[in-house]
Amino acid sequence: MIKLISLDIDGTLLDGQGKLSKNNLEAIQTASRRGIHIIINSGRPLVAMVNLLETLMLIEPVITLTGSLILEKTSHAGWRELKSFPISxxxxxxxxxxxxxxxxxxxxxxRNHDYVHHARTNAIYIQWFEDLMKRNDFTGYENLGVSPLSDYIHLELPVYKLMFCSDLPEEIHTAYQELASLHLPGLLVxxxxxxTVEIHDDGxxxxxxxxxxxxxxxxxxxEVMALGDHESDFSLIExxxxxxxxxxxxxxxxxxxxLVAPSNDRDGVAEMINAYAL
Structure with a gap:
């Protein structure tokens, strides 16, 4: 019997337009009412998950930043850290x-504040970036301006994940290969x-x-069901x-x-929950 369902967000729970379907919502709420723990398990930061969590009406721990920060809702509408993996x-x-x-x-x-530094600031690129953030429900980040990136080698706040973005796939592919070749101790690229390319603690x-x-x-x-669409989901799926x-x-x-579920544009989450958990 399934007692816990782990759901990725982008490419899994949400469709190709970044929307939550009625069928997925109903399946999740039915499973939750039957006592199944629904755990949202995403690479997103908490700020980009709050609206979705409110829509789903879940009161469960959430896994953010690809597992680098696990949080639990407290009675006073805040969040308590259960486990974290800050980057050195x-x-x-x-x-x-x-x-x-x-x-x-x-x-x-x-944990509570996200900062972005842009290498390019032309209008076309910034518009692409803002569209990317909108698709991922990512708001409230602080723009660090045009200071050299080297100015931020030492931040006062713990950093749980680094994420790098570009509108050019070839730049992402090259950066991924070059970052992986650094063999950074204790980190996963x-x-x-x-x-996007991400770096977080390998634990x-x-x-x-x-x-x-x-x-x-x-x-x-x-007793666990896990659904996802990317390489970062695969070890959990196995x-x-x-x-x-x-x-x-x-x-x-x-x-x-x-197993292969129906696609995110065909209510794959609802289909799997109905077939294997309800």
Whole structure:
């Protein structure tokens, strides 16, 4: 019997237009009413998840920043940290030259405040960037202006994830290869889309975060369902009792996944919940 469902957001729970379908919403709320824990498990920061959590009417822990920060809602409408994996800022120095050479925007993702530094500031690029943020419900970040990126090697706040963005897929691909070749100790480099590259602590991850919550809740591996669409979801999908990659995922992932769900544009989340959890 499924007792916990882990759901990625972009490319999984939301459709290709970034919308939550009525069928997905109803399936999630039905599962929640039956006592199944619905855990939103995303690379997004909390600020880009709050509106969705309110729509879903969930009062559960949330996994943010690809497992780097796990939070729990408190009775006074705040959030309490359950587990976190901050990045050592000593690694910023070798990273920044790669980012600057590929003209990427840099996000410093902290618990309550997010900061962005743009390598390019022309109007076309900024419009693309703002559209990207809107698609991901990402607001409230602070623009660091045009100061050199090296000015931010030491920040006062703990940074849980670095995210780099570009409107040019070839820049993202090159940056991913160059950052991975640095072999940064204790860090994992992931290309989460054609538009972004992420760096986080290698002790963090979506699978590790769900394992932590399962231990806390007394839930066994075979009582977990996990749905996602990307490489960062795959180890969790393989680990879960019922794990499925979305039909809109890359062909290489679908060819080796335990199950393939209908795509995010065909209510794949609702189909899987109805078939395996209800």
């Amino acid at each position: 800022q000593s690694v910023f120095a070798p990273i920044f030259p790669v980012v600057q050479a590929n003209q990427l925007s840099t996000f410093f993702l902290t 992931e290309s989460s889309s054609d538009e 963090a991850g979506k699978k590790q975060a769900i394992e932590f919550l399962c231990r806390r809740m007394g839930i066994q591996r075979d 680990w879960a009792g019922v794990g499925a990659i979305m039909g809109n995922a890359q062909t290489t992932l679908k060819s080796i996944a335990p």
